[in-house]
Amino acid sequence: MFLPYRHEPMETLTTRGRAVRLGATLLGLALLLLGTVRGTDDDFPFGPFRMYSTSDPADAPAPDTRVEGVDRTGAVVPLGQDATGIRRAEIEGQQDRYAADPSLLRRVAEAYAERHPAAPGLVEVRIVVRWYDIQGGRPTGRWTDRTAVRWETAP
Incomplete structure (x- = not known):
């Protein structure tokens, strides 16, 4: 017997929940920006992974x-x-x-x-x-x- 799926009403996020999510997002973006500007391989995933972001000149040993x-x-x-x-x-x-x-x-x-x-x-x-x-x-x-x-x- 097929029972139709019932959609439960969605609860809205509390003000505190929105603030926590927004803060986590801003922190992640800030770390990515800082890592891009001043980061090293050791800061991965927030810093550049140099081996994939640079290359040596074609005639370099x-x-x-x-x-x-x-x-x-x-x-x-x-x-x-x-x-x-x-x-x-x-x-x-x-x-x-x-x-x-x-x-x-x-x-x-x-x-x-x-x-x-x-x-x-x-x-x-x-x-x-x-x-x-x-x-x-x-x-x-x-x-x-x-x-x-x-x-x-x-x-």
Whole structure:
């Protein structure tokens, strides 16, 4: 049996309810405006998300950051997520902290040792940025590596 839908009468918002909604809306708009003018990525969603709001010039070199270590035998060991459990984005996001205090890279060496107990210990950990040459918006096949941060164990 079909019962017709009954519309209940709508209650009107109280003056206080309107004031609360208006205040919340104005606060949200003010935060958006302030974030747009003075915000950083850390202020998201009220600040701009820079990675989507800017671009580099077409001929600017493109960075590719990696972490590598040197073990006791002198071999260079890639220290990606599989080797350490630490994502590259975590390293890149805190690169300024590592530059200010390279001893923080000790934790990367410890994470590697935990996952590879039989491997030779690391005597050095470094953050290396490979700058790919770009011309006319296209890679040229040339690059330059630059060590951004280095940590070495005490002898």
